[in-house]
Amino acid sequence: MSDPDRPAAADGGTDAEESVDVEDPADGDGPTAGATGAAEEAGGGTDPAAGTADSATEEAARETPPSLSLQVDGLEKYFGGLAAVDGASFVVEEGSLTGLIGPNGAGKSTTFNCITGVHEPDGGTVVFEGQDITGFRPHEVANRGLVRTFQIARELEEMTLLENLMLAPRGQVGEKLTSAVMPGLRGRVREQEADMVDRVWETLELFEIDHLAEEHAGNLSGGQRKLLELARALMLEPSMMLLDEPFAGVNPSLEEKLLDRIHQLKDEQGLTFLIVEHDMDLIMKHCEHVIVMHQGTVLAEGPPAEIRENERVIDAYLGDEV
Structure with missing residues (x-):
């Protein structure tokens, strides 16, 4: 297993979620609204058939059962x-x-x-x-x-929280003996393990138990x-x-x-x-x-x-x- 030390965050901090503004055609300011307005002006108004089609589409959407x-x-x-x-x-x-x-x-x-x-x-x-x-x-x-x-809870009591989470993901290359010992595949094992350590730390942080990462699971409260x-x-x-x-x-x-x-x-x-x-x-x-x-x-x-x-x-x- 790779060194479980927590990787340093890039640029001294954590990544922030980016907010993306999406123009709403209903606002009347976006490109879709402008194109629609131009088409109406050129054509002398909206097409009644189009309105009927829109209504049918909306009705179908309302009737569509949830997934x-x-x-x-x-x-x-x-x-x-x-x-x-x-x-x-x-x-x-x-x-x-x-x-x-x-x-x-x-x-x-x-x-x-x-x-x-x-x-x-x-x-x-x-x-x-x-x-x-x-x-x-x-x-x-x-x-x-x-x-x-x-x-x-069925945690592995003699293992740390970090190790408990490292064991969970499926499809780990290092679980196969050939991948662990063959020179051509060992690099891939190390790369996947490093990525997994990053995911583990993110998950521990999400649940606010990252300060317990090196604690044995058997020592945790209920x-x-x-x-x-x-x-x-x-x-x-x-x-x-x-x-x-x-x-x-x-x-x-x-x-x-x-x-x-x-x-x-x-x-x-x-x-x-x-x-x-x-x-x-x-x-x-x-x-x-x-x-x-x-x-x-x-x-x-x-x-x-x-x-x-x-x-x-x-x-x-x-x-x-x-």
């Missing part, structure tokens, strides 16, 4: 005749922050396990970004960009381990993350930090999130769409405001018959 990251249809999983997941069906829109809630034993974690290949479903299908991944093994699911975390778990998942460059109770056992200040990072990744990188969480208020506050499971099936789904008022959801949480 889906994940589609779960009729998912089933049995353990000794007991239905842990019993025909669950739901979708997760691309770029969304979706919550998955339900009482203990509702089947939430088992659903996660079936989606990510930890358990093989006994029925139903799982489609991720248009590809059927039902029954894929965990590494095959992760290689396609669908990554999950666990209720209990909240810091959750930050490390999320950071390590991000090193896989996913397009969607499934987070299983990421806030359990986390103190309020670190919980807020975790939430900030999740929103930042969603807004700036377009990541899609599906979060299992018992804290209903937290889910209602931060998620755009909420799925409620009860006794292995989907009881209700919709915007938080609707879920709050749903009598069946209230009964499920209070223990009444649904």
Whole structure:
């Protein structure tokens, strides 16, 4: 492994995001607006047919369904005749922050396990970004960009945070013995490793744990381990993350930090999130769409405001018959 010392920032600082101004044709000052105005003047006005076409285009855009990251249809999983997941069906829109809630034993974690290949479903299908991944093994699911975390963080305790993150990316040239020992490939290994060290430092900084880079993961607090778990998942460059109770056992200040990072990744990188969480208020506050499971099936789904008022959801949480 290359020297883990943090590389110096160029020109004594960090790169800043560049802001690019894009002219809006609706402003009337941009080149598109000028050309349109000239054409109208020369032609004596706008073409009614063009207006009709524009209206049709706008109508079609409104009717276009949102892109889906994940589609779960009729998912089933049995353990000794007991239905842990019993025909669950739901979708997760691309770029969304979706919550998955339900009482203990509702089947939430088992659903996660079936989606990510930890358990093989006994029925139903799982489609991720248009590809059927039902029954894929965990590494095959992760290689396609669908990554999950666990209720209990599974860091490598005897390794530093830096080393934990260095192990995460797939496709590392140095993992192959021939690449590590052949003179013609060793340079490529060193080059890739240097680039990876840069990415690791950027990720540690994003989660504000770069000051712990050389600390053994086993020495972290519960909240810091959750930050490390999320950071390590991000090193896989996913397009969607499934987070299983990421806030359990986390103190309020670190919980807020975790939430900030999740929103930042969603807004700036377009990541899609599906979060299992018992804290209903937290889910209602931060998620755009909420799925409620009860006794292995989907009881209700919709915007938080609707879920709050749903009598069946209230009964499920209070223990009444649904």
